Amino acid sequence: MKIENIKTEFPIFDEKIQNNDLVYLDSANSSQKPKVVADKINEFYTKQFSNVGRSVHYLAVAATNLYENTRSSVQKYINAKDKNEIVFTKGATEALNLVANTLGQKYLNEGDEILITELEHHSNYVPWHFLRKSKNIKINFAEVNDNGDISIEDIEKKITSKTKVIAITHLSNVTGAILPVKEITDLAHSKGIIVVIDGCQGAPHLKLDMQDLDCDFYAISCHKMYGPTGLGVLYGKKKWLEELPPYQGGGGMIREVKKDKISYGDLPNKYEAGTMATAQVIAFDQSIKFMESIGIENIMKHEADLVEYGQELLQKNNSVKLIGSPKNKGGVLSFTLEGVHPHDIATILDEDGVAIRAGHHCCQILHDKLNIPASARASVGIYNTKDDLDKLNDSINNCKKIFNLK
Amino acid sequence: MNLKELYQEIILEHGKNPRNLGKVHEFNKDAKGHNPLCGDNVHVYLKLNGQKIVEDISFEGSGCAISMASASIMTDLIKGKNEHEAKEIVEDFLGMIKENPDLKSEYLKDDEKTKLMCLSGVKQYPMRVKCATLSWHTLTSAMDNSKEITNTES
Ligand SMILES: Cc1ncc(COP(=O)(O)O)c(C=O)c1O
Numbered sequence: 210m211k212i213e214n215i216k217t218e219f220p221i222f223d224e225k226i227q228n229n230d231l232v233y234l235d236s237a238n239s240s241q242k243p244k245v246v247a248d249k250i251n252e253f254y255t256k257q258f259s260n261v262g263r264s265v266h267y268l269a270v271a272a273t274n275l276y277e278n279t280r281s282s283v284q285k286y287i288n289a290k291d292k293n294e295i296v297f298t299k300g301a302t303e304a305l306n307l308v309a310n311t312l313g314q315k316y317l318n319e320g321d322e323i324l325i326t327e328l329e330h331h332s333n334y335v336p337w338h339f340l341r342k343s344k345n346i347k348i349n350f351a352e353v354n355d356n357g358d359i360s361i362e363d364i365e366k367k368i369t370s371k372t373k374v375i376a377i378t379h380l381s382n383v384t385g386a387i388l389p390v391k392e393i394t395d396l397a398h399s400k401g402i403i404v405v406i407d408g409c410q411g412a413p414h415l416k417l418d419m420q421d422l423d424c425d426f427y428a429i430s431c432h433k434m435y436g437p438t439g440l441g442v443l444y445g446k447k448k449w450l451e452e453l454p455p456y457q458g459g460g461g462m463i464r465e466v467k468k469d470k471i472s473y474g475d476l477p478n479k480y481e482a483g484t485m486a487t488a489q490v491i492a493f494d495q496s497i498k499f500m501e502s503i504g505i506e507n508i509m510k511h512e513a514d515l516v517e518y519g520q521e522l523l524q525k526n527n528s529v530k531l532i533g534s535p536k537n538k539g540g541v542l543s544f545t546l547e548g549v550h551p552h553d554i555a556t557i558l559d560e561d562g563v564a565i566r567a568g569h570h571c572c573q574i575l576h577d578k579l580n581i582p583a584s585a586r587a588s589v590g591i592y593n594t595k596d597d598l599d600k601l602n603d604s605i606n607n608c609k610k611i612f613n614l615k
Numbered sequence: 616m617n618l619k620e621l622y623q624e625i626i627l628e629h630g631k632n633p634r635n636l637g638k639v640h641e642f643n644k645d646a647k648g649h650n651p652l653c654g655d656n657v658h659v660y661l662k663l664n665g666q667k668i669v670e671d672i673s674f675e676g677s678g679c680a681i682s683m684a685s686a687s688i689m690t691d692l693i694k695g696k697n698e699h700e701a702k703e704i705v706e707d708f709l710g711m712i713k714e715n716p717d718l719k720s721e722y723l724k725d726d727e728k729t730k731l732m733c734l735s736g737v738k739q740y741p742m743r744v745k746c747a748t749l750s751w752h753t754l755t756s757a758m759d760n761s762k763e764i765t766n767t768e769s
Contacts, residue, residue: 550679552653553622556740560618568652582654582677611622612680 229562236590249492279494287417293476296443301430302332304443309336311453319345322371326351328381333407357384357533379411384533385541436496437489457482519598540589551585561604621736625684635673635690648753648765655682667698686750
């Protein structure tokens, strides 16, 4: 599939949104869905539906196969060694909570330290904060530098003899910084430290290879990968998933239940308690196939071109202040406009059909550090074009006019 | 009124030089409000005299243009009204911004109604209604001596 006319695969771009053509620049928040994904959800519910893994009738077996096919596709897509290292969750948030919770139950003790960064999304901070409360675990922060980047030197500096886990984002959802996750993982492992990566912004935009990266856990958000909402993936090394306790209890995750004794099921069932987001898992296979049909190299090239173009455009626009100019930057352009609150920017852009996000993007630590309450963020996906970024810039100029800015 | 007109009007009028910004000398009632969506903060100060008339009113705060302009317009209108009238005006404004097509209170003069109706444009933007109502809810808390921070998310 050619990336140049990929917009036609996304039905939403045929819609008029409040009489405008949609300029969608909010993919870091959630991506739009290709027709194949929406169709698969419809097909599953109307032609193939059954719960998975429980009954022996034909539909149940067929649905179970579809469900497990997605697991295999994800395994291949991220080059995990074993299919059972792929656990479905309700989102990346749940994946990160699962990791923090189970490490907290079995592996971490009072006084141990977790190292995160000032770039982290709340979902890679709050779950660790729970352990700060319940187990007296200390959280340290690697500092963001003036480029909106985290240096491996600062990570190294913040590691102490008590550091047990390093939990970091792959790609910042505000500054766009792509962290040197492989180097950080190597460094951490040389000191016996577990590495947890929040891959929400990495997975839709970067080439993934779990065996090469060698991290211990990697959390993925499917709705940012042209897939359904209510679904995430946790990659975890088999030895950890086998060793750690279950996260939630219920049907599907047990082997045997007696009044005085319960034993748990094997991977991956151990971590998939209750009826899962079945239709979403099954449709997510289409997202993976869709991305594969374009090719991650092409996606990366396309988005890198867009970022470069957008960055240049906004840099030339006086009054616009871009947040972060990291060495390696993903498709996120966060900015402020002197004297204009980001929510006012977003509302005015919306009038022109330009959808961006304003706020702290679930990164209050970072915004406090930058000394701003909020920022405006335009983020790109495979369907965006340079024309979209021109429209963004034109609309910012409209906004400046309203606010009498030069 | 469309959104651009709304912005133009309220920003030219109030955003650039808000009325009653600062802290009332010898205030006897005050309350804080917070809108987590935009991170808007307001602090409303009142001086109610023995006859329960709002002798003076002001606000401090930071936030988006809609919340600041709304606070500015509100303080302008409430000054000189008695507590009963003020409460009715708050009700009337909140009713208008949420559902009613116009303002009904007899305590508002026609030109005051026109000013308030400038803010009706946010109706098209449900997410932003909270920005416009923040200072008004905070005023109510101040009059009711509520110590809790008014939070538009709840
Ligand atoms: C960096 C980052 N981490 C975590 C999340 C949460 O992901 P999910 O919506 O799948 O729970 C997001 C998405 O908002 C994100 O951008």
